[in-house]
Amino acid sequence: MATKLLLEHINVPGIETYDVYRSKGGYRAVEKALKTMSPDDVMEEVKKSGLRGRGGAGFPTGMKWSFLDRKSSNPRYLVCNADESEPGTFKDRYLMEKNPHILIEGLILSSYSLGSNSTYIYIRGEYKWIVGILEKAIAEAKNAGFLGKNILGSGFNLEIYVNNGAGAYICGEETALIESLEGKRGNPRIKPPFPAISGLYNCPTVVNNVETLATVTPIINMGGDEYAKLGIGKSTGTKLISACGHINRPGVYEIDLGLPVDEFLNSDEYCGGIRKGHELKAVIAGGSSVPILPAELFMKNAAGEARLMSYESLSDGGFATGTMLGSGGFIAMDETTCIVHNTWTLARFYHHESCGQCSPCREGTGWMEKVLHRLEFGHGHMHDIDLLVEIAGKIEGNTICPLGDAAAWPVAAAIRHFRDEFEYHVTHASKVKDSRKAHLPNYKTATV
Amino acid sequence: MSQLFKITIDGETTEVAPGTTILNAARQIGGSLVPPAMCYYSKLKGSGGKCRTCLVEVSQGSEKDPRPMPKLVASCSTPIMDGMVVKNLTSPKVLEARKGVVEFLLINHPLDCPVCDQAGECHLQDLSYEHGAARSRYEEERRKFDRIDIGDKIQLHMTRCILCYRCVFTADQITDKRVHGIMFRGDKAEISTYIENVIDNDFSGNVIDVCPVGALTDKTFRFKSRVWFVKPMEAHRDCPKCSGKTVAWLSGDEVYRITGRKDKYGELEEWICNDCRFEHKKISDWVIDGPRAIERHSVISLNKYEKGIKVETPKKIGYGNTR
Amino acid sequence: MEQTQHQFQFSEKSLKKVQEMKTRYPEGKQKSALLPVLHMAQDEFGGWLSAPLMDYVASLLDITPIEVYEVASFYSMYNLKPVGKCMFEFCQTGPCCLNGVEELIEYTEGKLGIKVNQTTADGKYTIKAVECMGSCGSAPMAQIGTYYYENLTKEKIDKIIEVFGQPDFDPFKKYSI
Ligand SMILES: Cc1cc2nc3c(=O)[nH]c(=O)nc-3n(C[C@H](O)[C@H](O)[C@H](O)COP(=O)(O)O)c2cc1C
Numbered sequence: 001m002a003t004k005l006l007l008e009h010i011n012v013p014g015i016e017t018y019d020v021y022r023s024k025g026g027y028r029a030v031e032k033a034l035k036t037m038s039p040d041d042v043m044e045e046v047k048k049s050g051l052r053g054r055g056g057a058g059f060p061t062g063m064k065w066s067f068l069d070r071k072s073s074n075p076r077y078l079v080c081n082a083d084e085s086e087p088g089t090f091k092d093r094y095l096m097e098k099n100p101h102i103l104i105e106g107l108i109l110s111s112y113s114l115g116s117n118s119t120y121i122y123i124r125g126e127y128k129w130i131v132g133i134l135e136k137a138i139a140e141a142k143n144a145g146f147l148g149k150n151i152l153g154s155g156f157n158l159e160i161y162v163n164n165g166a167g168a169y170i171c172g173e174e175t176a177l178i179e180s181l182e183g184k185r186g187n188p189r190i191k192p193p194f195p196a197i198s199g200l201y202n203c204p205t206v207v208n209n210v211e212t213l214a215t216v217t218p219i220i221n222m223g224g225d226e227y228a229k230l231g232i233g234k235s236t237g238t239k240l241i242s243a244c245g246h247i248n249r250p251g252v253y254e255i256d257l258g259l260p261v262d263e264f265l266n267s268d269e270y271c272g273g274i275r276k277g278h279e280l281k282a283v284i285a286g287g288s289s290v291p292i293l294p295a296e297l298f299m300k301n302a303a304g305e306a307r308l309m310s311y312e313s314l315s316d317g318g319f320a321t322g323t324m325l326g327s328g329g330f331i332a333m334d335e336t337t338c339i340v341h342n343t344w345t346l347a348r349f350y351h352h353e354s355c356g357q358c359s360p361c362r363e364g365t366g367w368m369e370k371v372l373h374r375l376e377f378g379h380g381h382m383h384d385i386d387l388l389v390e391i392a393g394k395i396e397g398n399t400i401c402p403l404g405d406a407a408a409w410p411v412a413a414a415i416r417h418f419r420d421e422f423e424y425h426v427t428h429a430s431k432v433k434d435s436r437k438a439h440l441p442n443y444k445t446a447t448v
Numbered sequence: 449m450s451q452l453f454k455i456t457i458d459g460e461t462t463e464v465a466p467g468t469t470i471l472n473a474a475r476q477i478g479g480s481l482v483p484p485a486m487c488y489y490s491k492l493k494g495s496g497g498k499c500r501t502c503l504v505e506v507s508q509g510s511e512k513d514p515r516p517m518p519k520l521v522a523s524c525s526t527p528i529m530d531g532m533v534v535k536n537l538t539s540p541k542v543l544e545a546r547k548g549v550v551e552f553l554l555i556n557h558p559l560d561c562p563v564c565d566q567a568g569e570c571h572l573q574d575l576s577y578e579h580g581a582a583r584s585r586y587e588e589e590r591r592k593f594d595r596i597d598i599g600d601k602i603q604l605h606m607t608r609c610i611l612c613y614r615c616v617f618t619a620d621q622i623t624d625k626r627v628h629g630i631m632f633r634g635d636k637a638e639i640s641t642y643i644e645n646v647i648d649n650d651f652s653g654n655v656i657d658v659c660p661v662g663a664l665t666d667k668t669f670r671f672k673s674r675v676w677f678v679k680p681m682e683a684h685r686d687c688p689k690c691s692g693k694t695v696a697w698l699s700g701d702e703v704y705r706i707t708g709r710k711d712k713y714g715e716l717e718e719w720i721c722n723d724c725r726f727e728h729k730k731i732s733d734w735v736i737d738g739p740r741a742i743e744r745h746s747v748i749s750l751n752k753y754e755k756g757i758k759v760e761t762p763k764k765i766g767y768g769n770t771r
Numbered sequence: 772m773e774q775t776q777h778q779f780q781f782s783e784k785s786l787k788k789v790q791e792m793k794t795r796y797p798e799g800k801q802k803s804a805l806l807p808v809l810h811m812a813q814d815e816f817g818g819w820l821s822a823p824l825m826d827y828v829a830s831l832l833d834i835t836p837i838e839v840y841e842v843a844s845f846y847s848m849y850n851l852k853p854v855g856k857c858m859f860e861f862c863q864t865g866p867c868c869l870n871g872v873e874e875l876i877e878y879t880e881g882k883l884g885i886k887v888n889q890t891t892a893d894g895k896y897t898i899k900a901v902e903c904m905g906s907c908g909s910a911p912m913a914q915i916g917t918y919y920y921e922n923l924t925k926e927k928i929d930k931i932i933e934v935f936g937q938p939d940f941d942p943f944k945k946y947s948i
């Protein structure tokens with residue numbers, strides 16, 4: 001039976017209100033921590049849990065917290081990354097809309113452990129209505145004495161504020177997010193220094209994803225050791241997966257890490273299989289930045305073993321035959337999907353979202369989009385395909401922030417696994433032109 | 449005093465103060481192993497990290513932790529560690545990546561070197577000459593911008609801009625009010641005042657000297673001559689606002705233009721005021737100290753430029769649209 | 772007629788909100804409120820940010836106008852030109868394309884007689900194509916005003932065009948379509 005930690009009470013009517021949340025055991029973790037545990041004890045539990053960042057990179061959360069400069073005389077900050085903009089990813093939105101208090105509780109616990117007295121939630125600008133949901137939950141928690149001054153007599157003070165972005169994927173990158181929170185353009189910072197030493201207002205700062213911070217609540221309730229028993233190997237615990245594309249049941253699911261991909265894709269508890277009469281062609285398993293895999297390589301690794309939904313199993317085989325769990329944005333595509341078209345729309349996304357600070361990403365993303373656009377509409381040449389691989393290779397690893405890599409990987413992977421489709425667009429250019437006529441878009445890039 | 453750190457770059461070893469960046473350590477050694485820098489400017493706080501031309505390979509992180517760094521790093525913004533070993537020209541990976549960066553910088557750069565005021569002293573031209581590929585593979589349309597007017601002293605050609613941010617840092621740090629900045633984002637980012645606004649301020653002219661390309665040029669530059677016909681002379685005057693130490697570009701007795709004095713990395717030794725730069729165009733305004741040696745490793749000093757431009761520049765320096 | 776900064780004055784309520792927002796950040800870091808205050812300005816003064824309106828925001832936060840222009844032009848949600856009260860912001864990223872958003876955009880363009888990035892002559896409708904909105908499981912979708920309208924069909928588009936064209940349409944309200 002699947003474990004539900006974050007979504008346990010998701011269908012209880014009124015769970016978004018303080019009273020109902022509290023009646024289901026809410027804020028017990030805060031009581032436990034503030035009355036019986038030291039800030040370091042809380043961090044110890046997080047370390048023991050083996051929790052890894054749910055924003056995409058999968059970095060161990062406890063270790064990240066231990067890097068925070070606690071000797072500095074400056075205030076320390078916790079910032080919650082609710083920028084969620086990676087195509088295919090909509091889990092944080094679901095959690096915040098449906099169960100905001102579990103996030104607020106996790107924020108109180110984490111702020112206590114890290115010593116943050118002002119904690120900011122940076123939420124993407126488009127989630128306008130969720131700002132209200134979060135602010136209401138914050139007001140309720142404050143009313144109940146879980147926020148404000150001297151919480152539960154512990155001497156710990158905390159305010160949580162919600163700050164909205166305004167349409168920029170790059171602000172999910174933690175240093176761009178910090179810049180944006182300071183009221184600036186979302187240009188990622190040049191590292192070092194890292195935020196743990198000098199982040200928000202040049203003070204020591206930890207940035208964590210919504211799901212990561214919400215998960216601290218069950219970890220404190222059940223204990224880090226218990227949490228670590230869930231999942232598989234170094235992929236401990238549960239993970240929210242947002243599933244979309246050509247499946248019968250798109251939505252957000254909480255899975256035990258290590259669930260077989262076959263079960264996730266085909267069981268009625270989760271995706272419910274590919275839509276009727278069609279078959280799986282390819283999968284982007286962890287948000288648009290991770291390499292696309294053809295169905296066979298997604299279901300089984302190169303050695304023929306069934307894959308699992310875990311950090312390790314999905315990345316088995318490296319980029320040659322594997323992919324990544326990433327943010328948990330699961331995109332399934334059936335045989336009707338044109339990989340060239342899909343790759344072009346993703347390239348357009350990264351082109352649109354590049355901050356423009358460093359030359360390889362600023363120039364390379366636009367170049368790739370233009371070449372893919374030509375290929376997609378039947379104006380490409382054979383040499384364009386290798387050119388794309390080269391451009392991607394020249395961006396990857398040479399940029400200020402990982403957006404460059406994120407833009408390069410999907411293009412390189414699509415050509416790696418589906419080169420024949422790109423070639424088809426060249427060899428059957430007139431056929432492609434005809435079929436695309438209706439879709440020759442004037443909405444190539446969306447700018448103001 | 450704290451201890452010095454040992455660092456080896458392309459086989460040459462030196463000792464530098466902790467906190468020094470790889471690029472500055474390389475500049476202390478000097479010579480051809482110094483990575484090219486298009487955005488870093490030692491006199492501007494916060495500059496660097498953006499153009500990526502200064503990428504180097506760190507083949508040994510430090511004495512204590514000898515592991516190599518997994519990715520190439522920007523030498524202008526990476527501090528050295530004791531016992532670090534760095535490869536610049538000796539790393540094929542670096543040369544390959546730099547060639548890529550140069551290609552990226554050129555794909556949207558106009559092909560107007562023959563009419564550009566900066567020709568002959570343009571860092572991008574030098575860079576492409578030394579590190580570029582033979583021909584461009586860019587077949588798409590080049591980026592265009594609406595022309596904007598930023599006053600009667602400074603000319604902005606946005607299409608030539610490589611977004612190094614130097615002029616923005618200059619306006620922030622040297623002048624008392626910044627009215628221009630970077631608008632929009634990605635490859636639509638541009639230098640602009642957004643509304644019609646004049647960049648005019650006692651020290652605003654310095655943005656011309658920090659600009660590595662011909663995006664910001666001197667509108668008062670008389671006769672618009674190619675720079676290699678005029679002779680750079682060190683000159684000075686008594687100026688109440690700045691040191692008054694400049695370079696006067698002369699042809700016979702005519703002052704074509706005034707700039708600051710640049711060191712061998714193309715950086716100004718001192719900021720000069722607009723009065724000196726724009727308002728003193730008579731030879732009698734200046735005391736001429738003698739010829740200014742061009743130290744910068746550039747196409748003019750290598751004497752390649754004049755030869756190149758007439759016959760084969762576009763192909764040879766690599767931005768010709770060969771189609 | 773040319774606008775000036777002095778033409779703009781937030782309502783009492785909004786001014787209080789701005790004051791409160793400034794206290795959320797440490798002393799001297801009031802610039803942190805810039806993004807939220809720009810949203811408020813755009814919402815209160817007709818859906819777009821003119822230069823004088825941005826100058827007004829600069830004066831409220833004690834920063835220079837250029838700092839505001841740089842920021843406003845960076846983020847895609849700020850409109851630097853007037854837009855219709857009913858602005859379709861269709862997500863055009865991969866997952867939405869898998870579910871037919873392109874056809875729907877074309878349908879909407881056809882119905883309104885405008886293209887993406889254009890506004891109808893009566894100033895009522897604008898169409899934009901934007902990038903992933905975190906609604907990939909309910910594609911195709913469009914944001915109109917504050918809310919998302921998901922699992923869109925041609926029929927739903929017809930209804931939206933009809934209802935949101937009425938004079939009493941309020942973009943900050945959720946409509947069930
Ligand atoms: C271009 C880019 C976009 C990102 N977007 C997000 C995002 O929307 N949400 C998020 O939580 N992390 C995002 N990240 C990852 C963050 O930089 C950071 O690693 C994360 O917030 C750390 O939290 P975690 O350790 O809890 O995952 C992004 C990274 C990059 C490079």
Ligand code: SF4
Pocket residue numbers: 170187188353354355356357358359361362399400401402403404
């Ligand atoms: S990689 Fe792209 S998004 Fe990241 S800093 Fe460079 S230009 Fe900006």
Ligand code: SF4
Pocket residue numbers: 608609610611612613614615616639655658659660661663664
């Ligand atoms: S105008 Fe010149 S100095 Fe300013 S950003 Fe562009 S290239 Fe750099």
Ligand code: FES
Pocket residue numbers: 484485486487488496497498499500501502503522523524525
């Ligand atoms: S000089 Fe180092 S990145 Fe530009």
Ligand code: FES
Pocket residue numbers: 087088089862863864865866867868902903904905906907908910912
């Ligand atoms: S791709 Fe359209 S909402 Fe995510």
